[in-house]
Amino acid sequence: MWNRQKFKDTCDKIVTDQHEFNGNPIFSxxxxxxxxxxxxxxxKETIKRWTQTGSKGPRNLEDLRKIEEVFEMEFWESEKDTAKKIRCSELGKENIQKCYELLKDHIASMEVEDEQRLADLTSEIxxxxxxxxxxIYEKIEIFIKEEFFPMVYEYERVFEALHKKEYGEYxxxxxxxxxxxxxxxxxxxxxxKILLSVDEKLEKFASEELAPLARQ
Known part of the structure; x- marks a missing residue:
């Protein structure tokens, strides 16, 4: 798993504190x-994107190896290592569980394309x-933006299968x-079928990102 925050913080430190890197002046x-x-x-635009929210870092092992060699540190961690480093209180675990339940309820609501329903969900979370x-909260936000927002704001694309000519006409x-x-x-x-696909993604997300913390 790409440690975006570590990579971003390292770049920020070089620019704001050290002003040099490997003997080269760095001022921005x-x-x-x-x-x-x-x-x-x-x-450089690709490298810049590696610091941005939601980035999964280098797309291949060669680029990952080279960037870690340049910085002489690792930016890739296993899911287990990441979970161990994140401290989560009992209240935090309860809130994560509540978030999961809210996401599940949203999918089951049959109102996933309703803008107000989405606004209520984000407000509750x-x-x-x-x-x-x-x-973890950042990842929950990203999941909502990637999976739930399109069902509201890109309705025609997401639900295109519902409006086939064989079913009817405008x-x-x-x-x-x-x-x-x-x-x-x-x-x-x-x-x-569309809702089931999103629900399967939610289960995968919960299993990989939320469950490890709940088992701490």
Whole structure:
């Protein structure tokens, strides 16, 4: 697992505290990224993205090896090592469990495309933020933005399968009119397939990111 925070903090320290790296003057992040580009032969914009929220770091082992050699430190950790380093109080564990339940309830609500329902979900999860380790809360936020936000703000793309020509057609008001009850049943099945896919991603996310802390 890419330790984005460690990589970002290391870059920040070089720029703000040391002003040099491997004997080279460094006075800005842009300058540091340009130096790294010349050393590991990866585009500086790509290196910059490795510091940003949600980044999974280098896409191949060769780039990872080169960046760790340049910095002489490791930025990749196993899931178990990461879980061990994150301290989580009993209240934090309870709040993580509540977040998981809220996410599950949202999928089961049959209102995943409703903007107000999504706003209510993010508001409820935000109330649990204080006791949850920042690294985990950030991942919960990313999951919501990647999986739940598109179902509201990219509805036509996410639910494209519900509006096939064989099921019906749009009228002059751009309202999708279903042909018959048989087609409606097929649409419902398509809808559940989409929700099931998101639910499976949630279970994988919970198993890999949330469960290790709950078992501490």
């Amino acid at each position: 992040r842009e300058c540091l990224y340009e130096y790294l580009e010349s050393e590991i032969h990866v585009n 935000d109330k649990l933020k204080l006791a949850i380790p920042p690294e 009228d002059e008001n751009h309202t999708f009119c279903v042909k018959r009850e048989e087609e409606m049943q097929k649409i419902i099945m398509e809808y559940f």
